[in-house]
Amino acid sequence: MDPVEGKDTAQGFQNPVAGFAVTFKAMFKKRLTEQYPEQQKTTAPRFHGRHQLNRHPDGLEKCVGCELCAWACPADAIYVEGADNTDEERYSPGERYGRVYQINYARCILCGLCIEACPTRALTMTNEFELADSSRANLIYTKEQLLAGLDDTMVDTPHAIYPGMDESDYYRGLVTEAAPGTVQQVAFSKGEVQEGDSTFGESEPASEKVIGR
Ligand code: SF4
Ligand code: SF4
Numbered sequence: 414m415d416p417v418e419g420k421d422t423a424q425g426f427q428n429p430v431a432g433f434a435v436t437f438k439a440m441f442k443k444r445l446t447e448q449y450p451e452q453q454k455t456t457a458p459r460f461h462g463r464h465q466l467n468r469h470p471d472g473l474e475k476c477v478g479c480e481l482c483a484w485a486c487p488a489d490a491i492y493v494e495g496a497d498n499t500d501e502e503r504y505s506p507g508e509r510y511g512r513v514y515q516i517n518y519a520r521c522i523l524c525g526l527c528i529e530a531c532p533t534r535a536l537t538m539t540n541e542f543e544l545a546d547s548s549r550a551n552l553i554y555t556k557e558q559l560l561a562g563l564d565d566t567m568v569d570t571p572h573a574i575y576p577g578m579d580e581s582d583y584y585r586g587l588v589t590e591a592a593p594g595t596v597q598q599v600a601f602s603k604g605e606v607q608e609g610d611s612t613f614g615e616s617e618p619a620s621e622k623v624i625g626r
Contacts, residue, residue: 460542461524463541465560466536469588471588471595472567472570472572476510477507482536487526491527495512496509501598503572503573503598511556514559515556517553567591571597572591
């Protein structure tokens with residue numbers, strides 16, 4: 414047999430076998446397949462997931478409606494409208510609160526610049542990552558959806574400031590729970606439910622979806 418022809422025959426046999434060798438080796442490697450969503454992996458502790466608007470220990474909101482988060486956002490995903498608190502209808506300890514707050518998750522890239530910009534630590538990010546939806550409108554999360562749930566020591570807003578305390582006492586951590594007898598005030602001007610306020614347009618109403626916390 415011609416030596417060149419013999420070499421070709423040997424290679425013609427070896428090449429497919431070499432291909433199977435790759436498959437054979439992979440059979441003994443650790444499997445990387447994840448059984449999502451049946452089995453969910455725990456995210457890294459500082460994973461950037463869905464946002465949360467935090468409360469003070471008595472339930473008043475930390476957001477002061479300053480819009481710094483919206484200005485910091487490179488994707489223009491945040492819309493904020495601030496308003497004045499009154500003694501009859503108080504949402505935060507200070508002068509202003511976030512009357513309308515929306516985050517558009519069709520735009521958000523979860524970069525975290527907004528939470529860095531927030532001066533009151535009102536805005537933080539959770540580890541929740543299941544944000545996909547089939548509707549653009551449902552990807553606009555409203556203040557009601559983003560607001561943190563109530564602990565046992567909290568009363569839902571609006572309600573009066575802790576007696577004898579001022580705004581700076583809240584930020585010094587002197588208010589640790591709602592004062593005895595604190596009750597929720599009647600809300601006359603809650604922002605998200607008012608029509609014609611949103612700049613996202615009439616065809617994209619704020620989502621009604623309620624997110625579990
Ligand atoms: S995480 Fe980034 S993109 Fe998303 S709202 Fe905040 S600043 Fe904007
Ligand atoms: S979340 Fe923070 S930065 Fe954004 S409007 Fe509220 S207080 Fe200002």
